[in-house]
Amino acid sequence: MGNRLQIDQPAGEWEYVDTHCHVPWTGGRSRTPSPEKQLEAFKQSHGRFFITSAIDLESSKILHEFAMQHDSVHFSCGWAPQTVTYTPVHEYEQDLQEWKSFVESRVDDIVAFGELGLDFHHAKTLQERERQVNELESILSFLLEIDGKKPVALHVRNASPRDKDTANPSHPYNEQDGATNEILKIMDSMGVNLNKVLFHCFSGPKTMNDYLVSRGFLFSVPSSAFSIFRWYNVSKNLPLDRLVTETDSPFQHPWLRKPVNTPSNAKYSIAAIANSHDTSQEEVARQTVENAIKFFNVR
Ligand SMILES: [Zn+2]
Numbered sequence: 001m002g003n004r005l006q007i008d009q010p011a012g013e014w015e016y017v018d019t020h021c022h023v024p025w026t027g028g029r030s031r032t033p034s035p036e037k038q039l040e041a042f043k044q045s046h047g048r049f050f051i052t053s054a055i056d057l058e059s060s061k062i063l064h065e066f067a068m069q070h071d072s073v074h075f076s077c078g079w080a081p082q083t084v085t086y087t088p089v090h091e092y093e094q095d096l097q098e099w100k101s102f103v104e105s106r107v108d109d110i111v112a113f114g115e116l117g118l119d120f121h122h123a124k125t126l127q128e129r130e131r132q133v134n135e136l137e138s139i140l141s142f143l144l145e146i147d148g149k150k151p152v153a154l155h156v157r158n159a160s161p162r163d164k165d166t167a168n169p170s171h172p173y174n175e176q177d178g179a180t181n182e183i184l185k186i187m188d189s190m191g192v193n194l195n196k197v198l199f200h201c202f203s204g205p206k207t208m209n210d211y212l213v214s215r216g217f218l219f220s221v222p223s224s225a226f227s228i229f230r231w232y233n234v235s236k237n238l239p240l241d242r243l244v245t246e247t248d249s250p251f252q253h254p255w256l257r258k259p260v261n262t263p264s265n266a267k268y269s270i271a272a273i274a275n276s277h278d279t280s281q282e283e284v285a286r287q288t289v290e291n292a293i294k295f296f297n298v299r
Helices: 035-044 057-069 081-086 089-109 126-146 178-189 206-215 229-235 263-276 281-296
Strands: 016-021 047-053 073-077 110-119 152-157 197-200 218-222 243-246
Touching: 016 197, 016 263, 016 281, 035 047, 035 263, 047 057, 047 110, 047 263, 057 073, 057 089, 073 089, 081 110, 081 126, 089 110, 089 126, 110 126, 110 178, 110 197, 126 178, 152 178, 178 206, 206 229, 218 229, 218 263, 229 263, 243 263, 243 281, 263 281
Parallel strands: 016 047, 016 243, 047 073, 073 110, 110 152, 152 197, 197 218, 218 243
Antiparallel strands: none
16 A cells, blocks of 8 residues: 555554545545545444534535534634635635624634635735735634634645745745744734644654744654655654644545545554654543544534
């Protein structure tokens, strides 16, 4: 199965959680089992709860409904940076206003705000990047006003060398920590409590790990850390008491590069962390479940 990392398969009877997935998936092509089947398999393999994360208006409605029907599914409500970049201009404002009303009326059903963030792979020009920054600031200030105590789950993707904005080659947004630095600036200027902020699918750069830990953030390790060195490596020197597990399903499968992942595979994040931190899967499971319960304030 192409696991170059040679990590032991997950094995044992421990409980685990998936802190970030998209079930049901509303974004088109994915050959995953039905949401009910995914949940059943998750519970049968000792999954305690998963947090399903909305990215736009449509997914907010559908994921909310699914979460309300199942005790072991919690709902996180967000407006992803890709939604900012890809929603057709003529639909954007109306969708956003409707989403804001939705959030206001359902706030008690929401365990976290997210995913929110910046994605400089999907926004390659300075104009697109600045738009994501402005939208994030305005959405975040709206959300913090509704409830300033809820956890925030961030999607932060820095530009790779191939994502360089060629019209503005020396702009800091092109750097490997460009999006992360902008996020820090936004969080600080808005006075966000960083102990309540999670970097979902944390992707580095690794050079910022110590600083981000010192600022209080939590980090989630995707199931793909089981086979992809990049995901494995960035989480390697993060302390266990700051880590949680996720699948980002249907993405980030432990070894397949297709949108076919499901919440049960959060066990593979545990296997990856146990290997990188040279400890038992049981201990990683215990600690990551405890971290998630505390952070999201759920059972
Ligand atoms: Zn996601």
